[in-house]
Amino acid sequence: MRLTPALIASATLALGDREGEKAMSMRRIAAELGCDPMAVYRHFPNRQALLDAVADLVAEEVPVPDGREPWDRRIETLLSGMRSAALRHPGIAGHIASRPPLGPAGRRLAGAMTAALAEAGLRPADVVRAFQALIAYSAAGLRMAVDAGSEDARRQEVSDALEGMLDGPLPIVGSEGQFAYGLYLLLNGIRLEAATARQGR
Amino acid sequence: MRLTPALIASATLALGDREGEKAMSMRRIAAELGCDPMAVYRHFPNRQALLDAVADLVAEEVPVPDGREPWDRRIETLLSGMRSAALRHPGIAGHIASRPPLGPAGRRLAGAMTAALAEAGLRPADVVRAFQALIAYSAAGLRMAVDAGSEDARRQEVSDALEGMLDGPLPIVGSEGQFAYGLYLLLNGIRLEAATARQGR
DNA sequence: ACCTGAACACCGTTCAAGT
DNA sequence: ACCTGAACACCGTTCAAGT
Numbered sequence: 001m002r003l004t005p006a007l008i009a010s011a012t013l014a015l016g017d018r019e020g021e022k023a024m025s026m027r028r029i030a031a032e033l034g035c036d037p038m039a040v041y042r043h044f045p046n047r048q049a050l051l052d053a054v055a056d057l058v059a060e061e062v063p064v065p066d067g068r069e070p071w072d073r074r075i076e077t078l079l080s081g082m083r084s085a086a087l088r089h090p091g092i093a094g095h096i097a098s099r100p101p102l103g104p105a106g107r108r109l110a111g112a113m114t115a116a117l118a119e120a121g122l123r124p125a126d127v128v129r130a131f132q133a134l135i136a137y138s139a140a141g142l143r144m145a146v147d148a149g150s151e152d153a154r155r156q157e158v159s160d161a162l163e164g165m166l167d168g169p170l171p172i173v174g175s176e177g178q179f180a181y182g183l184y185l186l187l188n189g190i191r192l193e194a195a196t197a198r199q200g201r
Numbered sequence: 202m203r204l205t206p207a208l209i210a211s212a213t214l215a216l217g218d219r220e221g222e223k224a225m226s227m228r229r230i231a232a233e234l235g236c237d238p239m240a241v242y243r244h245f246p247n248r249q250a251l252l253d254a255v256a257d258l259v260a261e262e263v264p265v266p267d268g269r270e271p272w273d274r275r276i277e278t279l280l281s282g283m284r285s286a287a288l289r290h291p292g293i294a295g296h297i298a299s300r301p302p303l304g305p306a307g308r309r310l311a312g313a314m315t316a317a318l319a320e321a322g323l324r325p326a327d328v329v330r331a332f333q334a335l336i337a338y339s340a341a342g343l344r345m346a347v348d349a350g351s352e353d354a355r356r357q358e359v360s361d362a363l364e365g366m367l368d369g370p371l372p373i374v375g376s377e378g379q380f381a382y383g384l385y386l387l388l389n390g391i392r393l394e395a396a397t398a399r400q401g402r
Numbered sequence: 403a404c405c406t407g408a409a410c411a412c413c414g415t416t417c418a419a420g421t
Numbered sequence: 422a423c424c425t426g427a428a429c430a431c432c433g434t435t436c437a438a439g440t
Binding site (some may be wrong): 004039098099102107108110111114115126128129130131132133136137139141142143144147154155157158161162165177178180185186187188189190192193 | 218248263299300303307308310311312315316327328329331332333334337338340341342344345355359362363365366374379382385386388389390391393394395
């Protein structure tokens with residue numbers, strides 16, 4: 001069977017889904033494909049480049065929202081779409097959190113997002129800054145979700161650290177609801193900013 | 202020289218400052234201390250626990266803001282203090298971004314932060330959610346700063362991906378200004394939320 | 403009982419040697 | 422010219438053997 005970048009990437013994704021992040025080593029990937037570890041290096045310069053390709057494969061699964069929806073609804077759809085796609089592929093989710101996909105699929109999503117922000121009424125320079133703030137926040141939320149799933153001890157530690165300062169139980173770290181709340185704060189901030197920009201026009 | 206957890210942690214921090222993240226391996230740390238690699242395991246159960254202790258050492262450097270300052274100013278001081286302390290120690294900054302410090306120093310900062318949020322007028326449940334959103338955002342900003350410093354190629358890639366969608370140059374990914382903008386959006390969101398909570402009271 | 407270091411089970415990547 | 426796999430320079434951690 002002839003190797004191609006696409007074939008290597010999808011085999012790596014499947015391996016990660018099945019056996020987790022640590023299973024996606026060059027040696028294990030090669031074994032999965034039944035080839036020499038070095039054969040992979042003929043298609044990708046290094047492991048990171050391969051994982052970037054796998055991440056973009058996941059970005060392909062994210063639906064681009066209908067352009068007739070309001071801009072804030074579209075941003076919510078895009079970001080929670082990326083988040084749930086990543087969580088469907090736990091092996092690569094950690095990599096996605098560190099390096100949001102920038103291949104063809106990633107750029108398609110970035111385009112939809114910046115379009116929505118421009119439509120919100122932000123100045124071009126602020127579109128980029130708000131874009132990066134939203135990506136940064138989503139990446140962090142994804143990382144917390146990944147860590148929370150794999151490290152119960154950490155969740156306990158966070159809980160212990162905060163419990164003393166507050167009454168009531170700690171909401172689950174990295175949960176969907178927690179993610180939505182921060183996104184809501186950011187979108188509120190953007191709305192306020194856009195209103196100010198519109199007035200100054 | 203007798204080994205102690207504090208001595209190991211500060212030697213590890215110094216090593217990371219001098220030679221970067223990858224130099225902080227159990228073997229290199231032991232060499233730095235002139236002891237057997239296994240000696241470290243008598244004071245820390247594993248490498249992650251040691252790095253957590255190093256991270257808390259950095260949190261000790263962050264000044265706690267004056268309680269008479271307004272709540273939003275205090276949050277800015279705390280988060281940018283943590284950010285610049287981490288960036289002064291590039292070896293451990295990546296670890297801090299993944300696992301915000303929760304040792305004694307980390308808890309002190311968390312306490313100051315939740316107090317500021319409570320004073321802003323958020324409901325207790327929202328204090329925790331806003332706290333986590335702010336931490337998540339700051340961690341992501343720190344990660345972007347660390348990556349931007351070490352990976353010019355990635356910055357170029359992000360720039361290429363966005364340049365096509367916008368006119369004008371891309372603001373530096375992970376820069377102080379970029380970080381401040383997202384924080385500003387979040388604080389605006391919190392102000393709006395607090396105002397709503399206050400009205401419902 | 404405490405401590406050591408050899409050994410286990412891996413890594414990503416280079417590079418010389420084969421075809 | 423293309424491909425392979427041995428080898429390099431590492432890892433974190435376990436555990437048997439020594440004192």
